Amino acid sequence: MTSNPHNSSNGDDTPKDPLAEMLQNLMGGKGMENFDPAELAKAAGLPNDPNLLAQMFSQVQAMMSAPSEGPVNWTLAHDNARRVAASSSDPSVTSQQSREVDEALRLAELWLDPVTDLPSTGLIGRAWSRAEWVEATLGTWKRLTEPVANSIANALSSAMTDQMPEEMKSMMGGASSMLQNMGGAIFGMQLGQAIGALSADVVSSTDIGVPLADLEMALLPANVAAFGEGLSLPENDIRLFLAVREAAHARLFVQVPWLRGHLLGAIEAYARGIHIDTSRIEELARDLDPSNPEGIQEALSQGVFMPKRTPAQEQALEKLETALALVEGWVDELTAAATENLLPSAAALRETVRRRRATGGPAEHAFASLVGLELRPRRLRDAATLWAALKEERGVEGRDAIWHHPDLLPTAEDLDDPQGFSARRKLAEASDSEVDDALQKLLSGGFDAPAADDANETKAGAAENGDDSTGSGSADSAGSGGDSADDDTNDNDGGEGTQPKA
Structure with a gap:
């Protein structure tokens, strides 16, 4: 790195725009030789480590010249994560830690057996480092964030193109894809930063309530130890309590096969509805202060590109939050039932986890601002109350039978009134039964009452007019308990005379 862009000039004491200089160098084939990578690193929230930055920017430069893999540079996101x-110190898992985690998860499975009707998974418990968590979960993060990530990356590259001076646009020639690559690289770096920060917070593979890894049951020993700091509780109790939560999550997602797709589908539906405020991105590109490269970082971290939610977004968010709350509420209730008589610290740990899940940590907030996804079960306590009421009313088997089909899941209304869930469900089932019976009768040809009514009305009208040519005497006898046509004719109110026939 030969010079600082803040000190560069055009030879007439006019400072050069460092972003423009970097773009000019890249498009002119000079690479990063006259650009200080620390400036762009600040914009992406990266540590100012010269060796790390040199390695990273060599990769960025290669990626700029390589064919684009899409709007977002997922390779860069992975490497940065x-x-x-x-x-922040990610030691390899020791053999002792692996053994402790395996034993805790095995014991957790045994503790869960008496409190749920869902069978054990048979999964092998694993101990992960933070890097291993990144590797195991990045594919799911990509699936969840791709819709909004693509939108932001495309908007960034479009804004950069629109705000570029005309003389620079003419220099681009056939390298127009380079700006798009740059937009994808900037967002990929930022996304990797968020995922990497999350890896220092989570204590298990399902800690945020979403099955990020396929058919895995794991704890992160380093993060479990950090979770217990300041609680003044035995380390083994903390590990066992978190192991029960992880085993309960795993049991639910493995034994209810449709649930993972249902939950991830709700998140994807919400993410697809997010639209980007391109005017804010254009404003940022136009007003970018070369002396304040933290501007991009601050804008992304505060979610300034996310406009107010639309009504459709609010509906999708309610569905997502309800699904997350139902999962977390069920796990919360099972964990409490499995540990209350076995761990003296169970009640205190339950409250600690509840507060942690309801508020989220700094990394979770940063991730939510970046991609517009909040994965906190705001109604965890309401959902736990609902599952407890269902157990009291229906028993363990009846409570867990709710997971047999997505149509049986409680709604946000049920979280508002847990005690009224069964009454509303019985009413809905009765209504469905009536519809099924009516449909079956129609298909079997049982609905002939309307035709009979028409015939009776025709006969009654003819009787009032003194016309007995309709030949309905036999019908009258059958429908009126033996009354003759003459009796009907003499009746002044033909409508009342035909009433029993309906």
């Missing part, structure tokens, strides 16, 4: 995960 790994670097951030390792930046």
